Amino acid sequence: MRPFDYQRADALDQATQATHAGGAMAIAGGTNLIDLMKLQVETPVTLVDINALPLDAIAVDGDGLGIGALVTNTDAANDERIRRDYPLLARAILAGATQQLRNKATTGGNLCQRTRCYYFTNIDQPCNKREPGSGCGAIKGIARLHAILGTSDQCIATYPGDMAVALAALDAAVVIAAADGGERAVPVRDFHRLPGDTPERDNVLEPGDVITAVTLPAPVSGRQIYRKVCARSPRSSIWPMVASTAPTSRSAGWRTSRGTTRGSRNCWSAKSRRCRCSTRPPTCCSKTRKAMARTISRYRSHDGRWPPCCARPRGSSHERAPETRRTR
Amino acid sequence: MITVNGAEHALPDDPRTSLLDFLRRDVGLTGTKKGCDHGQCGACTVIVDGIRINSCLTLAVMHDGDEVTTIEGIGTPDAPSALQAAFVKHDGFQCGYCTPGQICSATAMLDEIAAGWPSDVTDDPAERPTLTDEEIRERMSGNLCRCGAYSNIVAAIREVAGARS
Numbered sequence: 001m002r003p004f005d006y007q008r009a010d011a012l013d014q015a016t017q018a019t020h021a022g023g024a025m026a027i028a029g030g031t032n033l034i035d036l037m038k039l040q041v042e043t044p045v046t047l048v049d050i051n052a053l054p055l056d057a058i059a060v061d062g063d064g065l066g067i068g069a070l071v072t073n074t075d076a077a078n079d080e081r082i083r084r085d086y087p088l089l090a091r092a093i094l095a096g097a098t099q100q101l102r103n104k105a106t107t108g109g110n111l112c113q114r115t116r117c118y119y120f121t122n123i124d125q126p127c128n129k130r131e132p133g134s135g136c137g138a139i140k141g142i143a144r145l146h147a148i149l150g151t152s153d154q155c156i157a158t159y160p161g162d163m164a165v166a167l168a169a170l171d172a173a174v175v176i177a178a179a180d181g182g183e184r185a186v187p188v189r190d191f192h193r194l195p196g197d198t199p200e201r202d203n204v205l206e207p208g209d210v211i212t213a214v215t216l217p218a219p220v221s222g223r224q225i226y227r228k229v230c231a232r233s234p235r236s237s238i239w240p241m242v243a244s245t246a247p248t249s250r251s252a253g254w255r256t257s258r259g260t261t262r263g264s265r266n267c268w269s270a271k272s273r274r275c276r277c278s279t280r281p282p283t284c285c286s287k288t289r290k291a292m293a294r295t296i297s298r299y300r301s302h303d304g305r306w307p308p309c310c311a312r313p314r315g316s317s318h319e320r321a322p323e324t325r326r327t328r
Numbered sequence: 329m330i331t332v333n334g335a336e337h338a339l340p341d342d343p344r345t346s347l348l349d350f351l352r353r354d355v356g357l358t359g360t361k362k363g364c365d366h367g368q369c370g371a372c373t374v375i376v377d378g379i380r381i382n383s384c385l386t387l388a389v390m391h392d393g394d395e396v397t398t399i400e401g402i403g404t405p406d407a408p409s410a411l412q413a414a415f416v417k418h419d420g421f422q423c424g425y426c427t428p429g430q431i432c433s434a435t436a437m438l439d440e441i442a443a444g445w446p447s448d449v450t451d452d453p454a455e456r457p458t459l460t461d462e463e464i465r466e467r468m469s470g471n472l473c474r475c476g477a478y479s480n481i482v483a484a485i486r487e488v489a490g491a492r493s
Contacts, residue, residue, distance in 0.1 A: 006343035006389055031385045034346070035366050047343070049390055074379075078445050083454040090453040094446060098470025100373055100382045100433065 001037050005046045009053060012177055012210065018048040020179040020208030026050045028070055029104040031097075032113040040123055041114075041130055055108075055212055058082070063218035066175075069108030069211045073163065074099070076107060085219035091226040092166035108211035111164055111174060111191060114202060115157035117146065128154045129199040148295050155199030156295070159192055166226060173215050179208025185215065330391050332357065333401030343389045348372045350388035351398060359399035359428045363472075370471035373429040374398050380436035382470075399428035402435055410491065411435055414484035422475030430471045434485050437467050438492065459489050 009015035009026075019026045023045030027033055036042040055068040058079050065086070067076055076082055077093040097105065119125040119137035126135035138146050138156050146156045167188040174186045192203050205211070329336045332355050340350050348365070351357050351374065360383060363371030367385040374383045375397040403409035411431050414420070421427040441463070446453040449466045457463055464482050473481065 001344045003344065006387075027387075027390075030387065030390070031367060031382070034385050034387065038365065051390065074445070077453070078443075080454075083446065087453050090446065091448075094448040094450075094453065098370065099437070099440070099447075099467055100370060100380050100470045101367060101385075103379045104381050104386060 002040060002043045004037075004044050006049065007046060008049045008051075012053055012055075012212065013181065015048060015050045015053060015210050016177055016179040016181075016208045018046065019210060021046060022207070024048055024207075026210060028106040028109040029072065030109075031101050031105050032109065036114060036121070039121055041121055050210065061215050064216040067107050067214045067216070069106060069213055071107045073097070073102035073105045073107070073110060077102070086166075086170060086216060086224075088170060088224035088226055089163070089166045089216070091224070092162045095226060095228050096162035107163075107214050110161055111167075111188075111211065111214075112203065112205070113161055116160045117157040120157060129157055129195070129202075132198070132200050149291055150194050151295050152195045152197070152199065154197060155195035157195070157199070159202070162226075162228065164188055164192070167214060167216075170220070171217050174211055175213040175215060176205065177210050177212050178206070183212070188214070329393065330388065331395045333396070333398060339392060340388050343387060345388045346384050347374070347376075347386045347388045347391060347396070348383040351383060351396070354388075357398050357400050360432075361425055361428055363426070363429075368472070369426070369429075370433060371426050371429040373432045373471065375432055375436050378436070378439070380433050397432070399432055402431060409435065410488045411438075411484065414487050415481070418480045418484040418487065419477070420481040420484040421473070421477050426471060426473045426475075430468070430473065430481055433468060433471045434481075434488075437464075437485075438489055440467070441489065442492070459486075461486065464489075 007018055009018055015026060018024055025033065025042065025044040025046070026048045028050055033042060037044070051070065053070060056070040056072075056075075057068045058071055058076065058081070059066050059068075065081055067082075073093045073096075077090045079090075083090050093102065096102070114120070115129065117127070117129070117138060119127045119141065120129050123130070125137040128134060128136050136155055139153070143156060145158065147158045172188045174188055174191050175183065176186060177183050186204055190204065193201055330339055330350075331337075332351065337355055340354055345354070346365075348360060348362055351360050352362065360374055361371040362384065363369035365372075365384045367382040370382065372382055372384040373380050375381075376391065376394050403412045408416070409431070411434050415427060415431060420430070441457060441459050444456040446455075446457055447463055447466045449462050450457045461482055464485050465478070468481065468485070
């Protein structure tokens, strides 16, 4: 791990000012950041510990709920109101990582976790996300866990989280404090960015921005389902290949969001939809299938693994579809 | 200052020191093991303020004022905890490298069950979970055992959990 200057922020303005400086990063749970610092993927000059900030409460916010940025994944999944009114969120959180990790990981930090692309985490490999301009090892390389939607010719990495998929389906928003003292709310659907020409920027956060909370609107009625498809089990210790959510009721139609198959951001903003006319969840449309096929043929010559939702016709050569398990 | 098994210690000067390295190197408590050092194997699991965490993925300087319990604080060879005794009885290990992490993890897990925390295999997250073997396996999935002593680990935990309820 490279040396760094360690600071503790006692107030929000102190945190935004300290992280505004070049090379400074905020640390909360640290489960992803410390791992990447050990690998020298992240090399902050200054590490600003924000754990002392009063952002660790879950409180009623209008008709909905406000989850402080420092609320741990465990505390969010254990909260009675979330278990009762937003079971989709509790299920998505519990579907990820391990209890030890969820005990440290925070709501804000979880949104900021970085891709698990093995070219990104290996500093001997080229990676435009880690080192802009160095190239992408995954494109035309071994790419078993990479994006099939939302890629660019710079990056085909995915966003690894479970929680954000549920938050997107629930129309949650991220509340962000800026270094100039301002505050803004960004829908979770718009928080993560597509790689484009700047794959090094995972999300819309600017230097000095600190996430303070995630707000949930009023609960939706109906049954809520979180479905996660993984290449192997136990599924909780790895990230999803495909994760989709659907808080549903027949009268309101299906609301879905899908994550992770898409490059490094919200697959949900384009793929999510509300089908008031349908009593079945929207399935993979022909347009989506064509987009997947385009990505696979263009960037994934080594391993064109087809996702189960658009498996090739019987008789063609393709790998066995990954294990599918339905979350209760 | 940081309290480890009831004794106070000064925090390390180098902020890079992980809690795991601090416990093993600076405090001299080598019961906590370094396996992968990336939060995947669970061998470094310790209990901080009643919560189990991976000590490899946290910096010691971030634990000013915290109370840490390691395997040395859970029991001794002369006075083992109920889980330690059950692991011996049920042969819940072979090489033993993952065992301190398994026992720290299971110790906290039994409290989590008692507190009604849901898991990924809980049918309805709004309901209190019951401790089935499937629940034990899911909740212990953060602790890997390369010897494959899982079935005996589950048996040991089940016995202690059954005695408690």
